[in-house]
Amino acid sequence: xxxxxxxxxxxxxxxxxxxxxxxxxxxxxxxxxxxxxxxxxxxxxxxxxxxxxxxxxxxxxxxxxxxxxxxxxxxxxxxxxxxxxxxxxxxxxxxxxxxxxxxxxxxxxxxxxxxxxxxxxxxxxxxxxxxxxxxxxxxxxxxxxxxxxxxxxxxxxxxxxxxxxxxxxxxxxxxxxxxxxxxxxxxxxxxxxxxxxxxxxxxxxxxxxxxxxxxxxxxxxxxxxxxxxxxxxxxxxxxxxxxxxxxxxxxxxxxxxxxxxxxxxxxxxxxxxxxxxxxxxxxxxxxxxxxxxxxxxxxxxxxxxxxxxxxxxxxxxxxxxxxxxxxxxxxxxxxxxxxxxxxxxxxxxxxxxxxxxxxxxxxxxxxxxxxxxxxxxxxxxxxxxxxxxxxxxxxxxxxxxxxxxxxxxxxxxxxxxxxxxxxxxxxxxxxxxxxxxxxxxxx
Amino acid sequence: xxxxxxxxxxxxxxxxxxxxxxxxxxxxxxxxxxxxxxxxxxxxxxxxxxxxxxxxxxxxxxxxxxxxxxxxxxxxxxxxxxxxxxxxxxxxxxxxxxxxxxxxxxxxxxxxxxxxxxxxxxxxxxxxxxxxxxxxxxxxxxxxxxxxxxxxxxxxxxxxxxxxxxxxxxxxxxxxxxxxxxxxxxxxxxxxxxxxxxxxxxxxxxxxxxxxxxxxxxxxxxxxxxxxxxxxxxxxxxxxxxxxxxxxxxxxxxxxxxxxxxxxxxxxxxxxxxxxxxxxxxxxxxxxxxxxxxxxxxxxxxxxxxxxxxxxxxxxxxxxxxxxxxxxxxxxxxxxxxxxxxxxxxxxxxxxxxxxxxxxxxxxxxxxxxxxxxxxxxxxxxxxxxxxxxxxxxxxxxxxxxxxxxxxxxxxxxxxxxxxxxxxxxxxxxxxxxxxxxxxxxx
Numbered sequence: 050x051x052x053x054x055x056x057x058x059x060x061x062x063x064x065x066x067x068x069x070x071x072x073x074x075x076x077x078x079x080x081x082x083x084x085x086x087x088x089x090x091x092x093x094x095x096x097x098x099x100x101x102x103x104x105x106x107x108x109x110x111x112x113x114x115x116x117x118x119x120x121x122x123x124x125x126x127x128x129x130x131x132x133x134x135x136x137x138x139x140x141x142x143x144x145x146x147x148x149x150x151x152x153x154x155x156x157x158x159x160x161x162x163x164x165x166x167x168x169x170x171x172x173x174x175x176x177x178x179x180x181x182x183x184x185x186x187x188x189x190x191x192x193x194x195x196x197x198x199x200x201x202x203x204x205x206x207x208x209x210x211x212x213x214x215x216x217x218x219x220x221x222x223x224x225x226x227x228x229x230x231x232x233x234x235x236x237x238x239x240x241x242x243x244x245x246x247x248x249x250x251x252x253x254x255x256x257x258x259x260x261x262x263x264x265x266x267x268x269x270x271x272x273x274x275x276x277x278x279x280x281x282x283x284x285x286x287x288x289x290x291x292x293x294x295x296x297x298x299x300x301x302x303x304x305x306x307x308x309x310x311x312x313x314x315x316x317x318x319x320x321x322x323x324x325x326x327x328x329x330x331x332x333x334x335x336x337x338x339x340x341x342x343x344x345x346x347x348x349x350x351x352x353x354x355x356x357x358x359x360x361x362x363x364x365x366x367x368x369x370x371x372x373x374x375x376x377x378x379x380x381x382x383x384x385x386x387x388x389x390x391x392x393x394x395x396x397x398x399x400x401x402x403x404x405x406x407x408x409x410x411x412x413x414x415x416x417x418x419x420x421x422x423x424x425x426x427x428x429x430x431x432x433x434x435x436x437x438x439x440x441x442x443x444x445x446x447x448x449x450x451x452x453x454x455x456x457x458x459x460x461x462x463x464x465x466x467x468x469x470x471x472x473x474x475x476x477x478x479x480x481x482x483x484x485x486x487x488x489x490x491x492x
Numbered sequence: 493x494x495x496x497x498x499x500x501x502x503x504x505x506x507x508x509x510x511x512x513x514x515x516x517x518x519x520x521x522x523x524x525x526x527x528x529x530x531x532x533x534x535x536x537x538x539x540x541x542x543x544x545x546x547x548x549x550x551x552x553x554x555x556x557x558x559x560x561x562x563x564x565x566x567x568x569x570x571x572x573x574x575x576x577x578x579x580x581x582x583x584x585x586x587x588x589x590x591x592x593x594x595x596x597x598x599x600x601x602x603x604x605x606x607x608x609x610x611x612x613x614x615x616x617x618x619x620x621x622x623x624x625x626x627x628x629x630x631x632x633x634x635x636x637x638x639x640x641x642x643x644x645x646x647x648x649x650x651x652x653x654x655x656x657x658x659x660x661x662x663x664x665x666x667x668x669x670x671x672x673x674x675x676x677x678x679x680x681x682x683x684x685x686x687x688x689x690x691x692x693x694x695x696x697x698x699x700x701x702x703x704x705x706x707x708x709x710x711x712x713x714x715x716x717x718x719x720x721x722x723x724x725x726x727x728x729x730x731x732x733x734x735x736x737x738x739x740x741x742x743x744x745x746x747x748x749x750x751x752x753x754x755x756x757x758x759x760x761x762x763x764x765x766x767x768x769x770x771x772x773x774x775x776x777x778x779x780x781x782x783x784x785x786x787x788x789x790x791x792x793x794x795x796x797x798x799x800x801x802x803x804x805x806x807x808x809x810x811x812x813x814x815x816x817x818x819x820x821x822x823x824x825x826x827x828x829x830x831x832x833x834x835x836x837x838x839x840x841x842x843x844x845x846x847x848x849x850x851x852x853x854x855x856x857x858x859x860x861x862x863x864x865x866x867x868x869x870x871x872x873x874x875x876x877x878x879x880x881x882x883x884x885x886x887x888x889x890x891x892x893x894x895x896x897x898x899x900x901x902x903x904x905x906x907x908x909x910x911x912x913x914x915x916x917x918x919x920x921x922x923x924x925x926x927x928x929x930x931x932x933x934x935x
Contacts, residue, residue, distance in 0.1 A: 054805070054806060057582045057806040057807065058582075058586070059539055065538050066537035067587060071536050071537055082518075088868070089868060089869070091515065091838045093510060094514055096503065096616050099502070123606075140500075159540065163566075173541070188849070311853035312857055362497070397532035441592070
């Protein structure tokens with residue numbers, strides 16, 4: 050064996066999470082869990098690896114999914130999950146007969162896509178989904194808005210807007226013009242609006258969907274409607290005209306927004322936005338996107354919608370549902386950009402320094418007393434020069450240090466050093482814990 | 493496209509976690525996180541996929557690791573991690589120059605091994621490791637015992653024993669007999685003791701390590717020592733005789749156990765056990781295993797030890813350390829076997845039934861009031877017959893239900909139904925929240 054060193058590196062598009070990023074990431078996960086649980090969503094987990102045919106479905110376009118796919122030791126064609134929706138569909142088909150409906154689950158787990166890496170885009174990232182399966186009731190759509198709202202509040206973000214649309218609204222307008230079967234090319238053209246502008250979209254619609262100029266204009270007029278709910282709906286009504294489908298969508302959006310307002314969501318936090326479509330073929334009703342008003346550039350941080358049939362590939366049982374997904378890593382990047390992440394290297398609040406290694410038991414005892422007060426505290430592992438130990442505390446941003454040497458053990462007291470304020474106090478054990486609590490609650 | 497159904501199934505050796513298993517699993521993870529954090533261990537994460545040569549190292553025996561290994565889209569030879577130790581070594585080599593030492597990290601994440609599945613053995617399972625890197629101080633070994641102890645207490649397990657050994661103790665005896673370079677075949681034979689018995693182990697030792705009968709007996713005599721710390725050390729001392737290495741190991745075990753006892757660990761919870769070895773080539777000092785006294789058959793639920801050099805494959809910086817790993821899935825199985833897992837399908841404590849869909853806003857408002865009291869509460873999504881809604885609560889083991897119809901809205905009060913007791917109370921809003929708190933705190 051040679052003594053050469055293997056270069057330590059991660060794969061392109063993959064990354065390590067160091068403590069200063071992992072601590073706020075876990076905090077976000079915890080906040081999501083708390084809100085999801087409060088609303089009665091239960092946690093599940095599914096394997097990272099699945100049969101490729103399950104992940105790809107029938108006629109699935111593999112290149113879209115950019116699967117990490119391979120043949121395993123048992124000659125099975127397997128792949129790493131690229132989202133949590135397909136595994137949910139498989140899971141639902143397998144377990145809902147036993148679990149019953151409505152089934153409310155959340156799932157926070159990594160997914161893998163071999164996409165070209167870019168700034169903020171990785172080949173391994175966390176998804177954070179919640180869904181209510183087995184009901185067509187708009188109560189579940191409304192609850193989805195409440196969960197998104199409460200989640201962002203819990204994270205400490207107040208300046209956000211949830212954008213809502215309903216896929217049947219455009220369908221209603223198309224139905225009105227006899228264009229329902231041309232939905233796909235029309236949506237594909239509409240999707241390009243921000244990039245290529247109105248004139249080019251109209252040109253494409255005419256070419257690929259054979260609509261006339263007025264029809265194209267009407268579609269664009271609908272998609273341009275956004276903002277305060279009742280005003281948007283008032284403007285949408287004449288465009289929908291007699292279409293039952295469109296009228297039902299308007300009624301559904303009206304019910305959803307009004308109920309949310311009645312519950313206490315403000316008009317600033319909940320807008321209608323008839324431009325959002327979220328892909329061509331999955332969502333069938335309400336659609337959600339959520340934007341941070343201070344950081345519109347990062348895109349939607351929580352998106353989702355209603356679907357008619359979750360698991361048609363895997364079961365004959367029709368499973369309608371509604372859900373959304375928090376873009377946790379995107380949100381983490383946003384919080385970092387806003388300077389809202391405090392870069393700490395540890396959750397420790399107190400460093401118990403070792404002055405005399407023979408007193409290790411005493412140092413650990415006082416540290417464990419501090420744990421009992423619900424405060425993280427660690428004993429420095431070596432009786433090095435106190436200055437070196439305090440340097441460690443500073444590097445990790447541990448705000449408090451405890452020092453005790455011969456004199457303190459004789460007098461049965463402790464030195465508490467406040468590293469932010471620079472002051473040092475001499476305290477007995479009971480006062481020490483009290484003082485630590487006091488200092489930590491004010492900083 | 494055909495309408496045939498793809499059979500919904502997981503891969504052999506993989507499994508779904510349904511809520512009733514995922515809820516206690518997350519609780520265990522949370523308890524581990526809490527204790528690790530309290531002692532100043534910081535969370536990190538590393539990618540599921542790494543370069544195969546990093547995971548295999550030099551001369552790594554691939555068949556041992558049973559890697560899920562493949563060539564990715566970019567023609568890289570990659571594999572899914574099979575443990576968290578090798579990724580930690582790679583991580584440490586890459587980041588410790590920036591993070592500094594001592595570096596205390598925990599890592600809770602799935603790993604994958606293509607082993608033959610068996611009862612309780614899966615191809616995807618969670619590891620739950622904590623390590624202190626960059627110090628040779630025994631304070632870190634002692635802290636490892638404290639963390640294991642506090643973790644099991646936090647989980648509610650009190651009847652456990654942490655077994656401790658030191659690899660240098662056997663080495664001392666071997667040194668004494670000039671057998672140090674025959675450690676590997678001797679340990680290999682010793683490892684078979686529980687399976688093949690003393691006579692066969694002696695025969696194997698004679699054959700593979702060319703020791704004489706008395707030498708083999710001495711080794712077995714050492715390995716037979718277990719139980720109360722000072723008695724074991726008293727019996728080990730003559731076997732070690734003049735070996736400095738052995739004497740140092742005895743002194744180290746003495747210091748470790750006495751300090752732990754001084755801190756408050758009981759003699760029942762911390763035993764010496766000179767039979768444990770934990771593999772042949774990684775650990776170099778203290779070794780830990782932890783057994784539940786009521787369930788010895790499930791094996792060690794928390795194991796680890798001290799190593800001289802974590803990351804020698806990846807860096808010239810010598811990184812000694814000590815750590816352990818909680819066998820979380822094994823523990824979960826143990827708790828289930830002991831009947832200590834309450835099979836709940838949700839964390840919801842209250843079901844707000846829908847009697848009148850027009851009052852959805854009121855139902856959601858009262859549910860959100862309950863959230864503010866820190867209690868999980870969900871609104872049933874449809875205004876079905878109340879009996880059907882209560883059936884859902886029973887199936888998910890939600891203990892309380894709230895009912896309000898025309899009369900209640902007129903009188904501004906709520907019906908609270910205690911599904912365990914069968915009783916029903918009429919309450920105003922303030923009293924309702926108070927009563928819910930009261931009932932949930934007593935059950």
